[in-house]
Amino acid sequence: xxxxxxxxxxxxxxxxxxxxxxxxxxxxxxxxxxxxxxxxxxxxxxxxxxxxxxxxxxxxxxxxxxxxxxxxxxxxxxxxxxxxxxxxxxxxxxxxxxxxxxxxxxxxxxxxxxxxxxxxxxxxxxxxxxxxxxxxxxxxxxxxxxxxxxxxxxxxxxxxxxxxxxxxxxxxxxxxxxxxxxxxxxxxxxxxxxxxxxxxxxxxxxxxxxxxxxxxxxxxxxxxxxxxxxxxxxxxxxxxxxxxxxxxxxxxxxxxxxxxxxxxxxxxxxxxxxxxxxxxxxxxxxxxxxxxxxxxxxxxxxxxxxxxxxxxxxxxxxxxxxxx
Amino acid sequence: xxxxxxxxxxxxxxxxxxxxxxxxxxxxxxxxxxxxxxxxxxxxxxxxxxxxxxxxxxxxxxxxxxxxxxxxxxxxxxxxxxxxxxxxxxxxxxxxxxxxxxx
Numbered sequence: 126x127x128x129x130x131x132x133x134x135x136x137x138x139x140x141x142x143x144x145x146x147x148x149x150x151x152x153x154x155x156x157x158x159x160x161x162x163x164x165x166x167x168x169x170x171x172x173x174x175x176x177x178x179x180x181x182x183x184x185x186x187x188x189x190x191x192x193x194x195x196x197x198x199x200x201x202x203x204x205x206x207x208x209x210x211x212x213x214x215x216x217x218x219x220x221x222x223x224x225x226x227x228x229x230x231x232x233x234x235x236x237x238x239x240x241x242x243x244x245x246x247x248x249x250x251x252x253x254x255x256x257x258x259x260x261x262x263x264x265x266x267x268x269x270x271x272x273x274x275x276x277x278x279x280x281x282x283x284x285x286x287x288x289x290x291x292x293x294x295x296x297x298x299x300x301x302x303x304x305x306x307x308x309x310x311x312x313x314x315x316x317x318x319x320x321x322x323x324x325x326x327x328x329x330x331x332x333x334x335x336x337x338x339x340x341x342x343x344x345x346x347x348x349x350x351x352x353x354x355x356x357x358x359x360x361x362x363x364x365x366x367x368x369x370x371x372x373x374x375x376x377x378x379x380x381x382x383x384x385x386x387x388x389x390x391x392x393x394x395x396x397x398x399x400x401x402x403x404x405x406x407x408x409x410x411x412x413x414x415x416x417x418x419x420x421x422x423x424x425x426x427x428x429x430x431x432x433x434x435x436x437x438x439x440x441x442x443x444x445x446x447x448x449x
Numbered sequence: 450x451x452x453x454x455x456x457x458x459x460x461x462x463x464x465x466x467x468x469x470x471x472x473x474x475x476x477x478x479x480x481x482x483x484x485x486x487x488x489x490x491x492x493x494x495x496x497x498x499x500x501x502x503x504x505x506x507x508x509x510x511x512x513x514x515x516x517x518x519x520x521x522x523x524x525x526x527x528x529x530x531x532x533x534x535x536x537x538x539x540x541x542x543x544x545x546x547x548x549x550x551x552x
Contacts, residue, residue, distance in 0.1 A: 350497075408463055
């Protein structure tokens with residue numbers, strides 16, 4: 126199968142189409158919605174399942190050196206990408222330094238939902254990936270926040286990193302659940318997986334579809350509300366920056382010599398933008414930054430782009446660069 | 450029935466700032482307050498509803514304190530350190546309570 130048909134095939138999946146349905150529903154102002162508590166429950170389920178499966182995979186095929194190096198690469202990518210994003214954003218849009226720094230922090234951090242969707246694409250294509258990529262995802266959440274705050278301090282002062290905020294970022298519920306489930310999976314291995322497989326494997330894709338339906342609705346509403354908030358340059362940044370991030374991720378993957386599936390995940394992590402952890406940190410540390418700008422960009426522009434076009438595009442690129 | 454004068458302070462603030470605000474309130478020796486969810490609204494950033502929330506810090510909450518008038522300044526000084534840079538609304542109204550010793 127050539128890379129283009131591979132890319133095209135990943136577009137027509139229940140996961141992507143569920144997201145598109147949600148996006149469509151929101152854009153045509155349908156009253157379709159997923160109750161808040163149900164969405165929260167699905168999010169907890171997905172984090173637990175992906176963390177657990179990652180831990181089991183590491184228990185079976187552990188490679189500590191590669192894990193350590195990939196973790197380090199993830200942390201460095203998360204810390205460096207905001208500087209690139211800041212420069213590109215200042216070049217492409219009319220955003221002020223404060224808003225640009227806040228946006229840049231989002232692009233260094235990650236979207237765990239995009240990561241989960243990518244693992245699902247890999248599984249449907251029969252492409253293996255390393256379980257430790259879950260730990261890499263967790264490690265890439267926070268460094269970008271520090272980079273964004275440093276950018277603000279350098280450019281105009283302000284931006285405080287109080288001790289309580291640092292604890293909240295490092296121990297936020299998603300990270301604790303993801304890493305906790307990863308450790309449980311690593312400790313209990315295949316035997317543990319067999320015991321709870323009906324929960325963490327069988328319903329996974331169906332739940333992911335419903336969750337992405339909800340994300341589509343939220344992204345669509347964000348796009349509707351964000352109309353007029355972003356100039357054309359900023360919107361273009363929301364599409365160009367993930368591709369730049371993906372190239373950084375691919376470069377790191379080639380240097381590390383990790384296999385195709387893991388390379389795609391590192392690309393996706395580098396390409397995606399946070400819309401949960403970083404916005405919360407920015408509201409505390411940089412309340413003067415315009416949250417409509419960074420939320421609309423990360424959730425309304427980059428997230429749909431990555432999910433519908435980015436993942437197959439990155440997979441095609443990685444297949445060419447690394448071979449499948 | 451005998452009633453007593455009190456002050457009611459309503460602070461509507463981002464959910465992410467809630468624990469910082471309640472810490473500040475307690476620092477001002479106010480141990481009684483209620484926290485109410487805010488389902489949605491509209492402000493300078495436009496309209497929003499809880500259904501659009503995806504993060505733990507999204508949305509707004511309202512903290513309601515009923516205190517003796519003499520404690521108002523200490524409470525406001527402490528709370529203002531938290532709410533100063535953030536979006537939200539602080540209102541103070543006169544009210545009356547039945548059991549003064551509880552406030």
